[in-house]
Amino acid sequence: MKGGEMANFYREPDRRQRFLLPVDMADWVPDTDLVHLLLDAVGLMDLSAFETHYRKRGSGAPPFAPRMMVSLLVYAYANGQRSSRKIERLCVRDAGFRTIVCAEVPDHSVIARFRKRHRGDLETLFVEVLKLCHAAGLVRLGVVALDGTKVKANASLAANQTSKSLEAEVAAMLSEAEAIDAAEDGMFGEGRGDDVPVGLRKPSDRLSRLRSCHERLLREADHQRVEQQEKINARIAEEKANGKAKRGRKPKTAEAVVKEEAKANVSDPDSRIMKSRKGYLQGYNAQAVVTADQIILATDVTNQANDVRQLAPMIARTLTMMEAVTGDEAVLGVGLFDAGYWSDENAATETAECEYLIATTKDWKQRKAMRDAPPPRGRIPRDMSARDQMERKLLTQRGRKLYRLRGQTVEPVFGQMKETQGADGFMMRGEQETQGEWNLHCAAHNIKKLHSESVRRGRKGGKWLLN
DSSP states (O other): OOTTOOOOOOOOOOTTOOOSSOOOGGGGSOTTSHHHHHHHHHHHSOOHHHHTTSOSSOSSSOOOOHHHHHHHHHHHHHTTOOOHHHHHHHHHHOHHHHHHHTTOOOOHHHHHHHHHHTTTTHHHHHHHHHHHHHHTTOOOOEEEEEEEEEEEOSSOGGGEEEHHHHHHHHHHHHHHHHHHHHHHHHHHTTSOOOOOOGGGTSTTSHHHHHHHHHHHHHHHHHHHHHHHHHHHHHHHHHHHHHTSOOSSOOOOOTTTTSOTTOEEESSOTTOEEEEETTEEEEEEEEEEEEETTOOEEEEEEESOSOSTTTHHHHHHHHHHHHHHHHSSOOOOEEEEEOGGGOOHHHHHTOBTTEEEEEOSSOHHHHHHHHHHSOOOOSOOOTTOOHHHHHHHHHHSHHHHHHHHGGGGTHHHHHHHHHHHSOTTBOSSOSHHHHHHHHHHHHHHHHHHHHHHHHHHHHHTTSOOTTO
């Protein structure tokens, strides 16, 4: 183009042009968009668990269709949108969201209430998505990996208080309430006064949460005392049976093991202080069992920071889930676990349905041992401990090859979910609520894997899934 000359053939949008035919919202998004497969998938699901919450007939406006709301939540979480207000705005402005709701745009409060009301039913949603993945041939067993990741709670570390501070604050609030009552009695007599502080009206107010936190700390202290006393009694019984005192340091008294500095969080009493790679956070320990193809088979959320007590329950949950999906007994194959799951008790729970490969040391130490130590040869010595046997199994050529798969299965899944879905923090509060939200995250992850496989097959000239 010569200097001074400018293009005069731009393609200008005619925003005042009316459409000659009714608009099909599906034409506004590409054929490869997740929304098309999602709507087909939800149409095939059994969502009767969601529908039972609503009456067949009643006064007032009818509720939004559960299938529409489920589609909306899965699509929002798959795209990293968790705020109900943002989801409401996207239902007006985004073509993909608009394809789901059309003109029936739910209010943000409706979205939030639906998510909270159906927190228990979201496991059903996860199972239904897993069934579709299985029907598409994406659920291939043989190697599964279990891991946990720390997820931030919707609470601040600064909201933690000790039992003494909670007791003092509860007492202060009760004395304040009594003072207000006395002042109102003097002002209104037997009449009604309507200016009781808002924070003291509902059972879900701060006072209720403070009491809940204080009671939880007292229960935990009692549990610590009982456990320690059982250890002391067992030691005494063993000494009597042997006729001599045991060597070593004597156990602390039951009262001495109670930690006075133990804290509870006022914003979310079920959450705990946990250590992550980036420091300490207020949150939960989210668990997932994943296949070699990065399909999530089972989920759970716990407030126990350590993974060691999660192995047996998660394997049992996975077997139950696969039986519900396939309608038959399942054999998982080989299970891969990092050192957080190691214990002699866990190693003893190995079954015919799942062979265990559990690291006995931290990952970097495990990798170093695999690099430096040659593969063991010969028969396994009979006098080896359970730990030594597991270390030997990991150092075999088969063990090395299998355990290496762990870095390609569950760890990338957590990375994808936290990076693209915002699964690094929960929006809801409470252990049951966060369990439901984690199921929603995992269902969104699996539906994205199903969509990716559908697009891949379609581009290769095959039949698109669910179409």
